[in-house]
Amino acid sequence: NSKVIQTPRYLVKGQGQKAKMRCIPEKGHPVVFWYQQNKNNEFKFLINFQNQEVLQQIDMTEKRFSAECPSNSPCSLEIQSSEAGDSALYLCASSLDWGNYAEQFFGPGTRLTVL
Template identity: 55%
Template sequence: GEEVAQTPKHLVRGEGQKAKLYCAPIKGHSYVFWYQQVLKNEFKFLISFQNENVFDETGMPKERFSAKCLPNSPCSLEIQATKLEDSAVYFCASIPSGTGVQPQHFGDGTRLSIL
């Protein structure tokens, strides 16, 4: 599509449950980025993909967080055993090609609420 599509828009989970978020990049874009925004503050970089390969995972928490970008499927970000502190808006962005320094196209995010 012409826009980065993130689903669902809102996701509510009880503490300890699993949460899975999806991102469909713009068609033809080969790089995907995930960010976490807490309380409308800074965008914390989590992980990036070049097609289905992890490009940079320096921001990913070592435990509980995992992500995939498989061919012909939306990318996904999964959080196991969620904690209250995982409550945030998770954004996905994509770029056509090249390095990560081009302007990024963002989706509207998934608001994750952990109760």
């Protein structure tokens, strides 16, 4: 079973507010992914890290989203100014291997509701 920890499980914010969620990857996993799963269950890749460095991120992430994976601290994803369209399940996944065949281990997600 996955040991990726995500907090909080539920987050409610008003429009324009900051929303911050955290992820502790499985021990020893150097690669971390963040995804947004919308109400239609579709996954959208947001950003990924290898140790503390950003590997890839989408344009949306570059504008209102910020993320980091500091050494010896949980990874975090923060939305600077929440919008109604940001309401979704945010999934964190970690991976042991850097290669393309690597299994991703998912956390239970943070469900964000923007009122």
